[in-house]
Amino acid sequence: xxxxxxxxxxxxxxxxxxxxxxxxxxAVLREIGCPFxxxxxxxxxxxxxxxxxxxxxxxxxxxxxxDGRKVIYESAAIVLYLCENHPxxxxxxxxxxxxxxxxxxxxxxxxxxxxxxxxxxxHADHYLDGEAARAELKAIAERRMGVMFGKIDAGLTAAGPYxxxxxxxxxDIFLVMLCRWTRGMARPATSYPNLNRLIGxxxxxxxxxxxxxxxxxxxxxxxx
Numbered sequence: 001x002x003x004x005x006x007x008x009x010x011x012x013x014x015x016x017x018x019x020x021x022x023x024x025x026x027a028v029l030r031e032i033g034c035p036f037x038x039x040x041x042x043x044x045x046x047x048x049x050x051x052x053x054x055x056x057x058x059x060x061x062x063x064x065x066x067d068g069r070k071v072i073y074e075s076a077a078i079v080l081y082l083c084e085n086h087p088x089x090x091x092x093x094x095x096x097x098x099x100x101x102x103x104x105x106x107x108x109x110x111x112x113x114x115x116x117x118x119x120x121x122x123h124a125d126h127y128l129d130g131e132a133a134r135a136e137l138k139a140i141a142e143r144r145m146g147v148m149f150g151k152i153d154a155g156l157t158a159a160g161p162y163x164x165x166x167x168x169x170x171x172d173i174f175l176v177m178l179c180r181w182t183r184g185m186a187r188p189a190t191s192y193p194n195l196n197r198l199i200g201x202x203x204x205x206x207x208x209x210x211x212x213x214x215x216x217x218x219x220x221x222x223x224x
Contacts, residue, residue, distance in 0.1 A: 010068030012036035014078075015056065017043050019217045021075040021115075022063035023177040026215070028082050028170050030207035032089045038214065075177075076111035079170050091170040099164045106163045106171045110178060114148055117141045118181050142185050149182075149192050156194035161201055168201075176202040183220060 012029060016022035016038055029036045041047045041062050048060045057064040057073045064073045065081070072081055083092035093100040120127065120141035124134035152163075152175075159165040162172050176199050179189035190196045202208055203219065212218060 012082075013039055013066040015039045015041050015053065015062055015064040015066070016215070017041050017048070017062045018215050019180075019221065020062050021177070023180070023211060023215070024075050024170070024174045025063055025065060025078040025082060027173050027177075027208050027211040028079050028091060030210050031091055031170075031173075031205070032082060032086045034086065074111075076107055076174065079174060080107065083170050091168075091173075093164070093167075093169070099167065102164055103169055103171055107174060110171070110174050114145065114175075114178055117145045117148070118178060121145070121185070122181065142187075145182070145185075146187060149189055149195060153192035153194045156198060160194055161197055163198075172198060172202050173208070176208070180219060 012034065014022060014026060014029060014036060016026060017040065020043075026038070041053055041064075043062070047053065048062065053064075054060060056066065056071050059073065061073065063075055063078060064071065065078045067081075067085075072078055080092070083089070087094060093103050118141070121138050124137045124141075128134050128137055156163075162168050163175065164171065179195065179199055182188040183190075190199060203212075
């Protein structure tokens with residue numbers, strides 16, 4: 001059960017779609033080891049726009065986490081919520097810990113900055129009309145991500161192997177989720193040596209492997 005459940009008998013329910021932004025909270029749930037239920041929302045079938053789902057998440061996106069009477073969406077927010085509810089899992093530095101500020105910095109950088117560029121690459125049609133304009137946006141996004149990944153990789157050289165140095169955290173899980181989304185790019189995240197080392201460490205964890213198996217995906221799966 002959730003560490004601070006919405007009611008005494010609640011079990012987390014994670015609404016998800018294959019390979020989407022639910023990967024990070026799904027892996028975090030498996031790291032924690034608490035009971036939870038997966039509820040598939042197949043976007044290809046339009047299930048994310050069903051009235052029952054829209055009642056939970058009016059933005060018709062995944063993931064959404066239900067904890068008793070509590071409903072929360074946005075992947076990074078769900079990750080933070082789960083880490084706070086389960087401090088014993090050690091996926092986030094405690095308040096006052098020396099690396100707490102870095103955890104918050106990186107988690108929000110990944111979701112606010114890096115993930116936004118990935119949205120430009122994956123969903124250029126959401127931003128611009130015309131194939132030429134969309135192709136230019138994708139090229140710019142990929143170039144900007146190259147700069148970002150270069151800086152992350154350089155930081156891992158100095159501190160690594162994880163974003164918090166020697167300490168694994170949920171920020172690493174979130175980053176590796178984003179890294180998988182680069183697999184169709186000319187220079188994917190795996191081409192950066194220190195970042196690739198981090199990817200290898202995270203994907204070797206049983207929780208990550210269980211998440212991938214449950215979602216029916218692999219690292220090099222089709223771009224969809």
